[in-house]
Amino acid sequence: MVNTKVDLCGITLDNPIIPASGTFGFGYEFAELYDINILGTFSFKGTTKEPRFGNPTPRIAECSSGMINAVGLQNPGVEKVISEELPKLKKCFDKKVMANVSGFSVDEYAYTCEKLDKCEQVGWLEVNISCPNVHGGGMSFGTDPEAAYEVTKAVKSVTKKPVILKLSPNVTDIVAIAKACEKGGADGISLINTMLGMRIDLNRKKPIIANKMGGFSGKAIFPVAVRMVYQVSSAVDVPVIGMGGVSCADDVIEMMLAGATAVEVGAQNLVDPFACKTIIEELPKAMEKYRIENLKDIIGAAHNG
Amino acid sequence: MKQSLFQITENVHLTENVMRMRLKGDTNAITASGQFINIKLDGLFLRRPISVCDCEGDTVTIIYKVVGKGTEQMSKMSSGTLDILTGLGNGYDTSLSGEKPLLIGGGVGVPPMYLLAKKLIGEGKDVSVILGFNTKNEVFYEEEFKALGCKVGVTTVDGSHGTKGFVTALMENTDYTYTFCCGPEPMLKAVFNTSKTSGQYSFEERMGCGFGACMGCSCKTVTGYKRICKEGPVLCKEEILW
Ligand SMILES: Cc1cc2nc3c(=O)[nH]c(=O)nc-3n(C[C@H](O)[C@H](O)[C@H](O)COP(=O)(O)OP(=O)(O)OC[C@H]3O[C@@H](n4cnc5c(N)ncnc54)[C@H](O)[C@@H]3O)c2cc1C
Ligand SMILES: Cc1cc2nc3c(=O)[nH]c(=O)nc-3n(C[C@H](O)[C@H](O)[C@H](O)COP(=O)(O)O)c2cc1C
Numbered sequence A: 001m002v003n004t005k006v007d008l009c010g011i012t013l014d015n016p017i018i019p020a021s022g023t024f025g026f027g028y029e030f031a032e033l034y035d036i037n038i039l040g041t042f043s044f045k046g047t048t049k050e051p052r053f054g055n056p057t058p059r060i061a062e063c064s065s066g067m068i069n070a071v072g073l074q075n076p077g078v079e080k081v082i083s084e085e086l087p088k089l090k091k092c093f094d095k096k097v098m099a100n101v102s103g104f105s106v107d108e109y110a111y112t113c114e115k116l117d118k119c120e121q122v123g124w125l126e127v128n129i130s131c132p133n134v135h136g137g138g139m140s141f142g143t144d145p146e147a148a149y150e151v152t153k154a155v156k157s158v159t160k161k162p163v164i165l166k167l168s169p170n171v172t173d174i175v176a177i178a179k180a181c182e183k184g185g186a187d188g189i190s191l192i193n194t195m196l197g198m199r200i201d202l203n204r205k206k207p208i209i210a211n212k213m214g215g216f217s218g219k220a221i222f223p224v225a226v227r228m229v230y231q232v233s234s235a236v237d238v239p240v241i242g243m244g245g246v247s248c249a250d251d252v253i254e255m256m257l258a259g260a261t262a263v264e265v266g267a268q269n270l271v272d273p274f275a276c277k278t279i280i281e282e283l284p285k286a287m288e289k290y291r292i293e294n295l296k297d298i299i300g301a302a303h304n305g
Numbered sequence B: 001m002k003q004s005l006f007q008i009t010e011n012v013h014l015t016e017n018v019m020r021m022r023l024k025g026d027t028n029a030i031t032a033s034g035q036f037i038n039i040k041l042d043g044l045f046l047r048r049p050i051s052v053c054d055c056e057g058d059t060v061t062i063i064y065k066v067v068g069k070g071t072e073q074m075s076k077m078s079s080g081t082l083d084i085l086t087g088l089g090n091g092y093d094t095s096l097s098g099e100k101p102l103l104i105g106g107g108v109g110v111p112p113m114y115l116l117a118k119k120l121i122g123e124g125k126d127v128s129v130i131l132g133f134n135t136k137n138e139v140f141y142e143e144e145f146k147a148l149g150c151k152v153g154v155t156t157v158d159g160s161h162g163t164k165g166f167v168t169a170l171m172e173n174t175d176y177t178y179t180f181c182c183g184p185e186p187m188l189k190a191v192f193n194t195s196k197t198s199g200q201y202s203f204e205e206r207m208g209c210g211f212g213a214c215m216g217c218s219c220k221t222v223t224g225y226k227r228i229c230k231e232g233p234v235l236c237k238e239e240i241l242w
């Protein structure tokens, strides 16, 4: 019998598979399809202080082996997430959930995290710093080590739950950002968020997405994600969650060899709603194939020698 | 919603660019007209949303226009299986139709009107249908709607078949209690403004998932934010914000 259990910041996951934020809603669309308690956990839709409609449509464009989205963090706001979404989730999910948080100022991040800190169901806070800082000229928190440090520190001061900083890949030096988060007290790092991209409609001769640019994700970005997970996991001591283009059990193993303690699956859930269930079912077979008994033993194995 | 494999049993041209495909499989999740299915195609990342045109026993009929890579690929398939999500979207609510519903479809907005007409006829309603196309060569399903027992009017923009003009040209002289409409947005808007009754209008949006998970297809309505794929694609006239 193979063992798929891993430890993520002090909480044991039955397996390292975590549907990524923004591709799994608040869980119940998928709970209609399969028992979502088979998941390691999942990261719910990016939540902000105030409710948000997000960007105008079209918000979606197809790419070779991937897609671009510019949803713009549509969510009901932290108040309603706590009063409506979490109670609904409780009916179909017994495990601790990962709360994904976004903000447009350091105070907003802290506000939202402080609220979610009080929720029994929330196991981890995953802080998405790919958002523009309204006080920083619109530059994203995740592209500036100083801002990333500030957000981490502010969030750490309002919660006892493990804080995982989710990094944007749209930077020159991902290691510098990861280290700044670690210095600020991050309990973990997750990466990668989507890569900035654009598609243009040849008939209309205009960008397909109303917002012009959006976040590129899906299978196509897997090699970039593996490289960044490898770089970051060798530079920090906290656990790393790997994601970006993961679509099968082999990808999960590759991410873990690169240094990931757990693995998130994003866009693949949208095109194959059973993607995570299938990966979880195939993982033991893949482990046998690659002669892995204990999944946690391979974390970062590609760094050795 | 259900994910399952369907067998292609027919794929024929109705016009130069519009084809009809029949698919055999598990249709249990399809509960209303106006719903859609989401089709996985080899080599393409996103699924393709297409309305249910008819659903009878274990067979689903769709009618699609060849416009890009996905529909081009579909047009070349004569057999084989497709991975499809079924039972997506809310669909039309026929209980609001009154005795004399008017159904208006434009171009590839015509297909979902077929199953709707069939349901309404089955409920004993007096159904009028207006079908709008650009030109004679693009007209399809006029006879099929007549065969169901509907009163059918056709408009073409260039006047090469039926009444010259847009679908709204025929609305004036039709006696109706309710309006159902599907077609390009300018047409929906024109019908919305011309119609003297309440109604249901079907919308399109680019979709990431088609089942409510990604928030890719949201729109604002009088009753709050809605996902075209989940709380739509059919919206009631009273809740539409243009
Ligand atoms: C709810 C719904 C029902 C539909 N019903 C029908 C129908 O019954 N018959 C029919 O012919 N067409 C229908 N459409 C439109 C159909 O989905 C598109 O024509 C089709 O996706 C085009 O795919 P493609 O690969 O050929 O085009 P490409 O342009 O190569 O597609 C690229 C991407 O854009 C998306 N896209 C392109 N056009 C549209 C569009 N108009 N709406 C939404 N996404 C689009 C594609 O899905 C794909 O993700 C419907 C759309 C929706 C949202
Ligand atoms: C439609 C969509 C919405 C997303 N929304 C969020 C979000 O709200 N918060 C967040 O941190 N990441 C969000 N992401 C990013 C994913 O969680 C993930 O980091 C990224 O897509 C890379 O993984 P993938 O290639 O497996 O999709 C979103 C991605 C997609 C496709």
Ligand code: FES
Binding pocket: B206, B207, B208, B209, B210, B211, B212, B213, B214, B215, B216, B217, B218, B227, B228, B229, B230
């Ligand atoms: S297309 Fe994903 S929510 Fe509608």
